Amino acid sequence: MAASRSPSHRNNRRSAGQRGRRRNGTARGSAGRRQVRVANQPINDGYGAIFKEGFEQGYQLGVQTGIQRYPVPFEGTSIVIPTYNQAALVQQCIETIKWNTPEPYEIIVVDNASTDGTAAYLQKVCGEVRSRVLDKNYGFSGAINVGLMMAKGRTIVLLNNDTIVTANWLTNMLRCLNSDERIGMVGPITNYISGSQLVKVPYKSLREMPEFARRNNRSDPSRWRQTDKLIGFCLLFRRELFEEVGYFDEGFEIGNYEDNDYSVRVQLLGKKLMIADDSFIHHIGSVSIKAVGDRMVKVNNQNEAFYNRKWPRIGELMESLKVHAVSRAMPAGTAALYPERIIVRGVGADYFWIEQGTRRLVNGVVNVPVVKVSHVDLLRWPIGEPIQAGEAERRWFGQSGADAADATTCTVKMPDGALYYIEGSTIRKLQGESALRGWSLHLKPEKTISSDQLSRLHVGLPIIAPPVMKQSL
Template identity: 50%
Template sequence: MAGVTRQRPRRRSRRRRSAARRVTVASVYKEGYQQGYKQGVTAGRESFDTLFDGTSIIIPTYNKRDYLKLCIESIARHTDLPYEIIVIDNASTDGTAEYLQSISGQIRYRVLEQNHGFAGAVNQGLMMAKGSTILLLNNDTLVTPRWLDNMLQCLNSDSRIGMVGPVTNYISGEQRIDVPYESVDDMLPFAEAFNQCDPAKWQRTDRITGFCLLFRRELLERTGYFDEGYVVGNYEDDDYNIRVRLQGFELALARDTFIHHYGSISMKALGDQFMAVNNENERYFMAKWGNPHALVYEAREAALRMGDASAGWPPNGETGFYPSFVFVKGLGDTVYWISEGQRHPVAGTVQVPVIHLSQLELKRWPVGAQVAAVEAESTWRLVPAEPLTGTSALASAPDGTLYYVESGIRRRVASLHAAQAWGLLDKPQAVFPPETLMSLPEGLPVIAPIRVVQRL
């Protein structure tokens, strides 16, 4: 028609169409990411307890990125058997976190928000480990040809062997050997010739240092985590040695296996604080154990009297050295009453000491029937006139030795620290005639629970 101007439909500009596509792509990406994340979390939970037939190598580290890098590279170069590397960074400030992120496809790692010391970092790694065997390794080490093969052969040669360590150039005790090299560049030819598997060179010992320590997963499940009562570092490996030996396991040195150790790099960095840390940990060790070697002997004698002194005894691991008729709890709010080899959920509020344990320790007791708080607490407070089944009491021998009398069994309390740690000093103390107390059959000693902060 005349005078009428037709207008074409307006087209969206190219810029608007592009923006719309970006919005669509972004929303699809976000939705896909969320679905993938949920699936990943589900898969992770379902596979949490899945293990692999290999070795979890746990490396605690703090502010020594370059040493850590050399250590990890040496593992990749000289380890042919299946393994995983788990690095726990104790809040380093030297770029360690960025380095770990750059190799995240090759290792598993966790960066802690604060320094939890050697024991705290090791425990974090133990909670993450998936291997059938576990190896603790200092960050200032260089592993060498056949190092893991030789140590595993030593460990697997005898079920009585609980832990194995190598020899090195820098350490205290029996593990130190003289070496012919002066430079690390000359170390590998020496190690190559040295590391020839030879069972004749395997040696039983009473102490293995924690700079390189190999053991089975079953030992972890029996013995538990490292004691975080030791600040920063030192003595926590001695503590673990004692706990393993109490169960009848032996310690072995694979003297056919050498790894290089730069030597206490993190501890040296403490400078003037080193002696204060070392002295504090020594005090804690002595307060906890007193004479630990005598305790190991007494535990084995008690095991013989009970008819089994084999490695891996008692059947419930370290928990066999814990007292009965006490209240405990793990990560949750549930309080348990330990009695008759079971943990009984407690209904009601408990007014007496409740001891915090790790989940690894707690699960060694099967769950029993629920008990009322007032009933269990009444048993806890009872002062028996004579040792009876179903009762417990703290009693002193004429020489001052503390005993925990439990269902007619006399158990020596390892130390005053152990009595305090279990809240036994809060119990009314029984007064048994000395001849009655000392005539009771003697059971396993009572040792202190470890201090541990679970972070997973």
Template identity: 40%
Template sequence: MRRRRSLRIYSRVSTQNYLRGYHASFASGYLAGKQAAAASFHQPFEGTSIIIPTFNQLKYLRSCIESIKKYTQQPYELIIIDNGSKDGTAAYLKSLKGRVRYKIFKVNLGFAGGVNQGLMMAKGTSIVILNNDTLLTKDWLSNLLTCLSSDPSIGLVGPVTNNLSNDQKIAVNYKTTREMQRFASSYNRSNPERWRRSKVIFGFCLLLRRDVLKRVGYLDEGYVNGTCEDVDYYLRIRLLGLDLVIAEDTFIHHYGSVTMRSFRDASRHNHVYFREKWGDWQQIGRLETVMDSAQPDENRKASDFYPTHILVKGTDSNVYWVEHGIRFAVRGGEPAGPAVRLPQLDLWNWPIGADISAESLLRKIAALSTPIPDLTEGGLAQTEDGEMYQYRLGKLHRIVTKQACTAWNFQQRYIKPISHDEKNRYAEGLPIIAPPIVKAGNI
């Protein structure tokens, strides 16, 4: 009897020791895992981030996600940005229980705003920007990745489809989803001879590398809801000397403008904004010359098309003076004049230099605002026909539009009138474009 009681006590003590050891080990392992996850949070993974902005149209989103899961064999993460849907999209995303990463917004950020939120979350070494009204097909991602990785001069890759307004559209005769998938299974055979460089590529499905994202930055949220932001983005990528490639060996289904049918006014606004930012087609033709003559250069980035001698800021309270590709933190007082707000990706493309005092900065800006007989570094000039330039390191850099001039707060600077003969004495440097508008605070 006494022995049986001793055994029960021993068993109870052993169990308690076991549980204490288990819980201690669990807590230790959980903490170690949490710390490891936090340490690697900003590290990219060898896979693809698939970003889908969505607004209502739950039926299409659900079908799109199901097709991704069924036909994507490569490592990927799925990021959904809900732009204020009212049709149960938020509840659906929550029901997926960790199989996707998502953000749910109460308001519509627009296509560009939604994509930018996804880009900020993305961890993949490659990134797909995808419409919610698409159906993915056999080998779609492997084919596009093969094309993208074939040449470092490729900046964007897109597939062909059944419904689009450019030459990415091909003729199809299927009637059902099952027939479409049979067609795609036969069609999607990786073949470099079917990769075609193009000057235009539309944004229903875009693949790019992370290093290209770091160089070109985010989409411009000056475009509301949708249309034109993909054109803006590929123009900026082409300015880097990178190519657009249509992978004609890869087909995905596109229902077409499902989300955008209610946004006719947005389309009109976006076309006006596009023209104000880039100019007319003659002006864009001049940029085409820069694009076509650009040699592949992995060091070229969006900030190379920004001016010098400017005040900028990111998402925190720091203000920087940018001069000849280096940013200097302004210290010791209020900066002289308003600073242009830029995304952090753009700021990081300028290496940091020593601090600059507010007093010294005031003198620099005063000098640029005072009429002088000769062009000086960072000074502005204007020809008789109204074209504006900034002088930098012996070259004149054309400011492509009035909007670009306004965006960089050049209104208060002195603008020296010059003749065409005077202008032609200088070599012409890279053009100066307006920076993208990015409204989100957490970047």
């Protein structure tokens, strides 16, 4: 005779069924209500509001903790990768970083509004990669700037998404950078690039590439060499350099010439650019730029023209800084190459008067031009005492002060076309129309002075144009 099943056996069967449902995170209560399990404890629907409130409070606490700890640097390298419609390439790049980078690092990917599934991939790897998806294509400079704003590392690498890094790539670049505090940026060699970082490679396929890189990437300081330009496919520098030089110029649209511009700005501070020949990475080459298609030539021409307007007579500028360096140290930050007696604004609503190396909060309504600068630029000026808007405006026009000569602020155009800016008893050469208009100095009073008057003025540091900021940084 078949054994009968006891009620307890039937209850065990039900419990087993319930346990099965609980593995999926839900179960049904006695009234059939759906239960959610958190930390193996059921939360009935009636407690959903309490759970959501607690979750939100915990989330906000986490956000505040992150904000408070944001200024604390990360003792490692932030690797910033800009990308646009190249999901497979950025995934490949990230994988090779994981394989070949024993040093502490964080990966930051900034996507220029791709439409190929890049955002979905970044969401998938959010535990391993920090990322930001922009609302539109801000170009190479725009994406890099967002990454720089996010970076927390003591050192920073800007890396193209179409690169494959190799064994010791970062190790040897870091050794080069840390060998001399006068070194500003370091770049590797590669198989596909223009300029002096290009090397001829023997391999015919990617399968052969790692062995070539292994032989090449043996640490050798004798293979480090100085250059006057580094290409932006891979750049390594210290956080301090970024704080001194600032963000990339977003006036260079899509890509090209922004790395030339940054190389110039680094060297203006007396820093050296180095190529580490003992660090090789494979570069597929200009994939994002080529994706622009027929616009590529137009974009390149526009960026070249923008660069030439910004840096006319670059040789003369470098020589003038060398002359200044004989009697004084090179400028510690780009702010020394910015004008004074102007009003600037950062990411907030406050306006600041710049004079004597400080920024002074302007109280009241301002009726003169205000120049937008990044938060990094703004912080280079230490804070001073507040100033009333009316007084700042009078000083802007050179109409304040007991000594009329000391109050002078105006522009001067010499017969040879050279532009100058006079700050009291100091005259400073403007680096072309870009500097003149970038700081709204073309709206200042313009005067004509004689050679004799010019000779009595103290010659100050030249003035360069501010980088174009299309985002709030």
